[in-house]
Amino acid sequence: MFLPYFRHSIRPGVVNDLCRRNIVTLAGIKNVVDGYWKAIAEDYVFVNIHGCRAEEIVKDQDLSKKKCLITGANSGIGLEMTRCMTSRGCEVLMACRNPYEATTVVKNVCENPNLLRFYETNLASLSSVKASSDEILKKEKNIDVVFLNAAVFGLPWTLTEDGFETTFQINYLSQYYLLMNIEKILAPDARVVFVSSESHRNINWDAHSTLMPSKELLSIPEDKYTSIRAYNVSKLCGLLSMHYLAYRWMHSQKQVFCAHPGSFVKTRLCRNWWVYEALYTFMKPFSKSISQAASTPLYCAFSPELNGVSGIYFKDCKRCTESDIASDLHLSFRVNDLTHDMLRDRVGAFDDVARASSALYRQQLKEAVEDTVMSNYSGTINS
Numbered sequence: 001m002f003l004p005y006f007r008h009s010i011r012p013g014v015v016n017d018l019c020r021r022n023i024v025t026l027a028g029i030k031n032v033v034d035g036y037w038k039a040i041a042e043d044y045v046f047v048n049i050h051g052c053r054a055e056e057i058v059k060d061q062d063l064s065k066k067k068c069l070i071t072g073a074n075s076g077i078g079l080e081m082t083r084c085m086t087s088r089g090c091e092v093l094m095a096c097r098n099p100y101e102a103t104t105v106v107k108n109v110c111e112n113p114n115l116l117r118f119y120e121t122n123l124a125s126l127s128s129v130k131a132s133s134d135e136i137l138k139k140e141k142n143i144d145v146v147f148l149n150a151a152v153f154g155l156p157w158t159l160t161e162d163g164f165e166t167t168f169q170i171n172y173l174s175q176y177y178l179l180m181n182i183e184k185i186l187a188p189d190a191r192v193v194f195v196s197s198e199s200h201r202n203i204n205w206d207a208h209s210t211l212m213p214s215k216e217l218l219s220i221p222e223d224k225y226t227s228i229r230a231y232n233v234s235k236l237c238g239l240l241s242m243h244y245l246a247y248r249w250m251h252s253q254k255q256v257f258c259a260h261p262g263s264f265v266k267t268r269l270c271r272n273w274w275v276y277e278a279l280y281t282f283m284k285p286f287s288k289s290i291s292q293a294a295s296t297p298l299y300c301a302f303s304p305e306l307n308g309v310s311g312i313y314f315k316d317c318k319r320c321t322e323s324d325i326a327s328d329l330h331l332s333f334r335v336n337d338l339t340h341d342m343l344r345d346r347v348g349a350f351d352d353v354a355r356a357s358s359a360l361y362r363q364q365l366k367e368a369v370e371d372t373v374m375s376n377y378s379g380t381i382n383s
């Protein structure tokens with residue numbers, strides 16, 4: 001349509017040249033689009049950008065004497081971690097809600113299905129968590145590694161049967177409760193890994209909320225709810241709990257870490273809203289594969305390089321600084337108190353050890369504050 005116009009204004013040789021170049025450009029665009037669709041369909045691995053695969057983290061390790069408990073073992077990153085661990089001889093206790101997937105699908109994916117045991121756990125119900133942890137306590141003796149991996153994202157606002165906002169309860173509260181219940185059978189040098197997310201950085205509470213966090217800040221009411229905020233809060237709570245537990249286990253060999261697997265990893269996490277599904281599908285060629293995403297949590301759980309350290313956030317198998325409020329130790333104790341209050345309201349007493357260590361911390365804090373006040377006071381008198 002525009003060709004005659006061009007013919008009048010541009011020399012004929014140039015028109016031919018332009019047409020040729022456009023055809024070349026079109027072919028180029030087609031190439032890019034073809035490559036993009038191919039990358040969506042297959043698992044392209046950009047090792048230099050996104051780091052190594054999960055197998056490489058455990059390839060030289062003998063995990064035959066290890067026992068690991070993992071939530072959400074039947075899908076995505078959890079499934080890949082389960083596959084890698086069993087391939088190295090690790091026994092895996094799967095705390096999942098879906099018996100068919102845990103018994104059939106996972107066993108088909110894993111080389112050595114005899115190493116798998118299934119504990120039915122619906123994280124949307126504290127009584128289900130209690131029943132499954134009682135069964136774990138009855139049947140298992142020593143757990144070396146715990147992955148708190150299960151999560152939901154993009155749900156509309158709903159309350160669980162326990163009266164908590166669903167994302168908060170599934171992603172954080174119930175998994176923390178599970179951990180508290182099985183704490184007594186953790187190996188002396190056990191490692192706990194919260195599968196976290198960089199999106200925790202999007203939560204910025206004001207000074208008042210940071211000093212006095214309320215239940216509504218964690219279990220968000222309907223009028224303040226967005227699914228992204230609920231997800232981010234749940235991940236922030238995981239980081240705060242890591243700091244609390246690192247403090248509580250300071251005099252033991254137990255270790256606790258948070259691991260960000262990667263962003264926009266195409267798993268079933270985005271299944272709850274078509275917009276997220278489309279976004280994650282679009283981003284697939286540019287993000288980590290599921291195997292690459294599983295590498296950082298596995299690194300935190302098994303790397304000998306991490307012996308002797310605790311309370312650290314990792315991304316791309318490297319130490320990473322979390323957001324300011326996620327590293328606030330006082331806030332971590334307050335959120336922990338709140339978590340325990342919420343749980344105690346619903347399930348009664350369960351946390352004697354935690355309460356004792358919280359009281360000890362408060363005592364130490366009080367003494368430290370008194371020391372500071374006294375030294376400032378004597379400084380003022382001397383001057």
Ligand SMILES: NC(=O)c1ccc[n+]([C@@H]2O[C@H](COP(=O)([O-])OP(=O)(O)OC[C@H]3O[C@@H](n4cnc5c(N)ncnc54)[C@H](OP(=O)(O)O)[C@@H]3O)[C@@H](O)[C@H]2O)c1
Binds near residue numbers: 071078121148261262
């Ligand atoms: N994918 C990403 O881009 C990304 C980014 C940052 C962080 N992460 C984190 O990585 C972890 C793994 O996520 P993923 O990407 O692998 O997602 P996924 O494939 O959707 O896996 C989530 C797992 O959680 C389980 N789960 C959900 N609700 C449950 C409930 N009520 N009771 C018991 N289990 C429940 C799911 O079980 P069902 O199959 O039965 O629902 C599934 O096994 C999550 O903590 C997530 O926040 C992921």
